[in-house]
Amino acid sequence: MTIAVKKRLVPSEKYALKCPNPMTPEYITIHNTANDASAANEISYMTGNSESTSYHFAVDDKEVIQGIPLNRNAWHSGDGTNGTGNRKSIAVEICYSKSGGARYRAAEALAIKFVALLLKERGWGIDKIRKHQDWNGKYCPHRILSEGRWDQVKAAIAAELERLGGKKAPKPSKTETKTGGATYTVKKGDALSVIAQKNDVSMATLQRLNGIKNPNFIKVGQVLKLTDSVSTPTKGKKPSYTLPSGIFKVTSPLTKGTAVKQIQTALAALYYYPDKGAKNNGIDGYYGSKTANAVKRFQSMYGLAADGIYGPKTKAKIEALLK
Template structure:
């Protein structure tokens, strides 16, 4: 069987006699659009149903945990985006349906067990296939070129990913895979880290053993900093909990301890203390310096308004001097602010 970036890939194209209904316009795609099927059918069943009925709704590729199946030629449009007959999504983007994302017996996206395993594998296959198709179709691997159904018409789709905060990591993985394919690099295979980091602290010097990630939830993997040493700038509760410099986020298995931070430089209060922001706008930084990056959020940057209540989750006494004080406070486990701006 043919493959696309290692994923089994089959063609089951709609009959040309159905072009007038399913894909009436020629197209040179400029972006990719990602959907979820909201059911538990296989990619093959989705495509067979789509090309065999008389409804206009159509999509290019279905992807599940076993394979990808193409139903519409890439040089024809598909009716998937809900933005009208001349809508950009419908007329200029390749549509991908990710399967196995919904439990019809419970009427919910809250899946578990073997279905969750299948869904996660379908997503992993989708990352590989979408990135490869983008390369083949000349679509540049940038954020603006990897879209959701919601971007075009407001529909909550891909529903599971949008509801559970999984879309941004998914998008970033597609872009990272596109970059890997474009550069010709092969995936790195390493033995398990023999000395994973235990109980890391802000200020610890660590060596990057494996991969760093663009987000703390695992999006945008990169091995560019492998072997480099840097300091932990921030710790959060997600799986990739350690921010190393401004390079990226690491799981404990991705880094090794080189040197502990100076004792007493950073401490955790026995009980998180609630403080109030005293200036109009207070940036939250990734480390104890005004030149550090501001903490990014899903909608921009973490900037606190005057009067905002925060919990101090750690303190440091060796940060950049601000208004005569080197004391900094970690707020809500997100990042650092000069303590002089809290009361």
């Protein structure tokens, strides 16, 4: 089986903004878009705007379109300029993710087949698949996570890969199996990166949960937390967001503070805040042109007056989408 990929590559003069670094990929990262645009519209918008956010492929119910060459990095994982997600993974955006329904299900099904083909072409196994959340903790792919289907999607990719004659997923031995899905006991020869892969959790999450500053220093017999709570796994649980009341717009001097950070964080959660290549997604607490542009794009998508001014109507719409 082959899937025709249409190429609508970003112009070379935009490489410095969209894909500045040569890349030899090691992973595939799966995303859900925050709207109901087609693959053609997703790629057209990404390659045509002046923001750094970028991704290699968009997949809808009918086609796969490529926007970034596979030998160049893309800014999609939110883990910084030198983060593994941004610098070493192929980004696949699944379209029509906002509303779901038949078109989304068809897009996801095509994405599963396409990702399996990417794995097969590279001789990779299912262990090379990552979700956006693994790199920086962001709740993405949001629809798959909110429906509690990440394991199901991975299993479908693995099944399609096996059908294509690709690398089969290894069956974990008893020493590799999660202990109740919440903790892992370090064994001789273990490395934190290997533990992270086997337990489908990011290195950053393991280090945060266990207070590990140097990933090379783990001890045999050490019990590592795999989730925030041993008794109550957080899988599928959405984070909560606080939004300020009032009017926010570009002023001189710029409005700044915690309230602006709350607006930026909420916009980033909906994939509208632009600086995925920057530290902390560029959330700096200043209501400047980048924040206003993100608000304007959000407003235009949801039928609001696209003036870049955050007010009650914009607040209400963001809150409704984040519930």
